[in-house]
Amino acid sequence: MIGPPWLHGRFRNAGFRLTLPRQAILNIFAENPKHLSAEEVFLSVHKNCPGIGLATVYRTLDLLTQMGLILKFDFGEGWNRYELASEAIKEHHHHMVCTRCGRIIDYSDFMDKEVEFLKGLEAELSKKHKFKINNHQIHFYGLCERCQ
Amino acid sequence: MIGPPWLHGRFRNAGFRLTLPRQAILNIFAENPKHLSAEEVFLSVHKNCPGIGLATVYRTLDLLTQMGLILKFDFGEGWNRYELASEAIKEHHHHMVCTRCGRIIDYSDFMDKEVEFLKGLEAELSKKHKFKINNHQIHFYGLCERCQ
DNA sequence: CTGGATGCAAACAATTTGCAAATTC
DNA sequence: GAATTTGCAAATTGTTTGCATCCAG
Numbered sequence: 001m002i003g004p005p006w007l008h009g010r011f012r013n014a015g016f017r018l019t020l021p022r023q024a025i026l027n028i029f030a031e032n033p034k035h036l037s038a039e040e041v042f043l044s045v046h047k048n049c050p051g052i053g054l055a056t057v058y059r060t061l062d063l064l065t066q067m068g069l070i071l072k073f074d075f076g077e078g079w080n081r082y083e084l085a086s087e088a089i090k091e092h093h094h095h096m097v098c099t100r101c102g103r104i105i106d107y108s109d110f111m112d113k114e115v116e117f118l119k120g121l122e123a124e125l126s127k128k129h130k131f132k133i134n135n136h137q138i139h140f141y142g143l144c145e146r147c148q
Numbered sequence: 149m150i151g152p153p154w155l156h157g158r159f160r161n162a163g164f165r166l167t168l169p170r171q172a173i174l175n176i177f178a179e180n181p182k183h184l185s186a187e188e189v190f191l192s193v194h195k196n197c198p199g200i201g202l203a204t205v206y207r208t209l210d211l212l213t214q215m216g217l218i219l220k221f222d223f224g225e226g227w228n229r230y231e232l233a234s235e236a237i238k239e240h241h242h243h244m245v246c247t248r249c250g251r252i253i254d255y256s257d258f259m260d261k262e263v264e265f266l267k268g269l270e271a272e273l274s275k276k277h278k279f280k281i282n283n284h285q286i287h288f289y290g291l292c293e294r295c296q
Numbered sequence: 297c298t299g300g301a302t303g304c305a306a307a308c309a310a311t312t313t314g315c316a317a318a319t320t321c
Numbered sequence: 322g323a324a325t326t327t328g329c330a331a332a333t334t335g336t337t338t339g340c341a342t343c344c345a346g
Contacts, residue, residue: 017320017325038310053328058311074224076285078336079310096279105279110272117265122288124258131244131253133290137224140270142281165345167301186335201303206336226311227335 014067021045021052025060026069035073035081035095035104075104075139098144105144114138162215169193169200173208174217183221183229183243183252223252223287246292253292262286 007026011018028044029036036044042057061082064070071088073081075097081104092115093108122133155174159166176192177184184192190205209230212218219236221229223245229252240263241256270281 012321015325019320019326021327051328055312055329056327059326074222076222096273096277096281098279099282105277107273107277109276110269114269121258121262125244125255125288126290128257129244129253129255130293130296131246131288131290132296133244133288134247135289137285137287137289139285140273140279140281141283141285142279145278148278148280160346163300165300167345169302199303203304203337204302207301 010067010069016063016067021049021056022060022063024049024052025057026064029070029082029084033084033087035075035083037079037081039079041082073137077102094138094140096140096142096144098147099141100143100147103144103146158215158217164211164215169197169204170208170211172197172200173205174212177218177230177232181232181235183223183231185227185229187227189230222285225250242286242288244288244290244292246295247289248291248295251292251294 007023008018011022024045025041028041032044038054038057038061041061042052042054045052045057061070061072061080065072065082069085070082071085073083073095075081075095091108092111093106094111094114096105096107097103098105118136118138122136125131126133155171156166159170172193173189176189180192186202186205186209189209190200190202193200193205209218209220213220213230217233218230219233221231221243223229223243239256240259241254242259242262244253244255245251246253266284266286270284273279274281
């Protein structure tokens with residue numbers, strides 16, 4: 001439950017407190033390098049800290065997203081998923097979503113090619129439409145190996 | 149309110165009936181070539197046909213999506229949007245979403261290049277991950293001209 | 297006629313919010 | 322000690338469903 005020392009500073013600097021629930025929730029992500037829903041985070045954190053409520057989970061996920069510690073994804077399932085930002089940075093990846101079983105597959109192959117292409121496209125779009133692009137989402141939908 | 153004759157057949161063939169509410173809702177899309185939310189469709193259709201309920205709007209949007217007459221989008225706003233499929237076919241496009249005002253900008257520039265790139269990427273991903281890709285979503289997020 | 301389609305209200309599911317009590321610094 | 326954060330329950334919001342009635346074919 002003891003987080004890295006820089007974490008305290010990171011919260012402090014942003015005017016927030018590094019509370020026990022917040023550490024516990026960050027720990028869940030550290031142990032689970034996957035795309036977790038709020039419900040899943042709640043159930044996991046509940047095992048060790050049964051006191052933590054669902055509302056706190058939602059508030060914390062929101063805070064961590066704002067702070068840039070986790071990333072928020074919407075795979076069109078009807079709810080959101082979150083992933084440790086450091087994981088994403090460690091290995092930039094996009095996602096394929098199985099429309100039958102809901103499995104989410106990360107891929108980081110061909111990423112250089114993809115990033116290069118997107119960078120060019122974003123530059124052209126920005127210029128032509130005077131739209132400042134900050135972010136993108138690319139999802140592929142289909143059937144995973146098991147579901148075909 | 150009189151739809152093209154092929155519409156009747158299209159419903160008939162799929163085992164459905166072309167009812168007044170369904171025609172009215174399709175009309176809304178024909179008059180509004182944009183990405184409408186269920187709520188927006190409901191409000192629009194309500195002006196001419198106050199009898200049509202929200203549940204019918206949802207059921208109809210679902211049906212039309214299944215029939216392929218409209219396309220369903222999730223821009224991460226917390227609700228879905230729909231667009232006439234024929235519009236999308238007429239001019240294949242992707243979207244840029246302004247994270248400040250929510251405006252959605254279509255772009256169809258560079259589409260050939262983009263489609264070509266995606267086709268190649270999909271082929272490589274399919275092979276490597278044994279994942280059968282049927283569809284993709286690409287959204288750019290940022291600030292529109294007015295919001296910068 | 298007759299089954300599919302509708303309207304209404306109630307049910308749902310994910311998320312948010314109000315507020316008093318508990319924590320953090 | 323002061324202010325932020327929490328837990329709980331109640332409120333919201335987008336969407337779905339049950340069911341009696343209605344309408345298209």
